[in-house]
Amino acid sequence: MPNIDIDQKIDELLESIHDEELEQTERRYRDETQACLTFAQTRILALASASASDAEGRHIRSCPHCAARLQSFREQLHPSLLKLLLFNLGRLGDDESRLMRNHVNEGCVQCRRLLATQWAEKATAALRTGRRTAEQLAGALSRAVCGMWSVPALSLNYESRKGHRAPFAAHIEQDNLSLMLEETDADELLVRVFTEDASLENRRVHIEVIGEGKPLEAEVELTAVGECYQGVHYFTAFSLLTGSGEIVVLAVPVSDGESPA
């Protein structure tokens, strides 16, 4: 068979492979239904998770398209902590500054609260005075964990408060560090920081919880517990912090012998 026929055959076979595979892929997206969130709706949820209804929450947990979409919006919309600090100092380029200003002015609760943490204030001051460089802070932040969660409102009827709602609990993992949050019966927020990274043994971790009341902050030391390293703190009067909105929690490893920033 001359090569010209082989080449034509290769063309035809490659095109038939394309058609077959594309048809299979198209079928995959037929499960996207009316129940799926639009991009506009997903964007709103990425900015303020408290706005998700129970039905939306259930759908996102069961739909791979919507779950991936929400994750993408969260990653693309929210700048890194370091970028937030540099924005605070006016050290971002024009384009990035404009995007950042738009994002914060859009009312991003998470980013505004992160900028209001004691940690951010001290880190900004350290950058401004030159005590820390952006690279050093980037290194510290590479091991930081932060997240935002909605906390349902407490009933004002104290007698019926017990059992009124399920206690708040959350869990987040980011690379080296994990956070577990748990509301106790004694109106406390238990924060457990843990890692399997041995290089973080005996390191202190600065924790801040920012809600509608006065921010709560503490430091814990990561000590060995079994095969991981853990630090635990109980914040009291949790209900005064939460109101009916959201809380942002930040945990950043502290360099030895130094203040949080």
Added chain:
Amino acid sequence: MSGRRKQAGDGSSGPSDESLVAKFYDGDEDAFNEIYRRYRHKLYHQGYRFGLKHHDAEGRVQDTFVKFYESQTKKLLGVAGWYDPQQAKFSTWLYRIHYHNCIDLIRRRGSGPVSFEQVATAEDDGRPSPLELIPSRDLPPDEILIQAEAVSAEREAVREAVAALPVEIRTAIELYYLVAEEDEPLTQQQIAAIIGCSTPTVFRLLEKGRRLIRESLIVKGVAEAGAEAIEETSPRRIGNA
């Protein structure tokens, strides 16, 4: 080019991508949703063809469309990163974003294309083609294989041959043949814009790819060894440059 799919205008209907993008940038969410519907499975297919597993391929699809969605804000703010119809076709812009999304993930995991130009211009140094290392199948040696049962064997042989290509060559072949719009395949210029190399480099990569696939089919007995390679005699055979 023989065997290449039909040109645009044959069965394509509805507004152009570019007009939909303009409407979206003016605030029309339905226009965005239409573009999403047109391209979601094609982008998923591109990620799948680059070797991404289902979860990662889906993640990259959503990443790309979120990036496109957020480009509306960028246009409003006058910040770089939105689609300009003066610069390229919308499909080229979208496939390029998606290509980089996929390749960034693949590279973080330690593989992926390194240099398209280097591979395109590398001389054959007498070593056996990588495709010769694929075990031969027990196929009829001199049939043209046009029967239905033989067609699926041929297709499988071509699939294997493509999968075994060096990654730079495979990228060009897949974008040209396997990640194309039904009625308007990607041109070599578009592929060059997507992967970030010159059009002649894409041409050379496609030529090498086709030669390696041809050799593989001959080695496997799917096709006969024939006359001298024809790319030298008909350099424009690999279509619309």
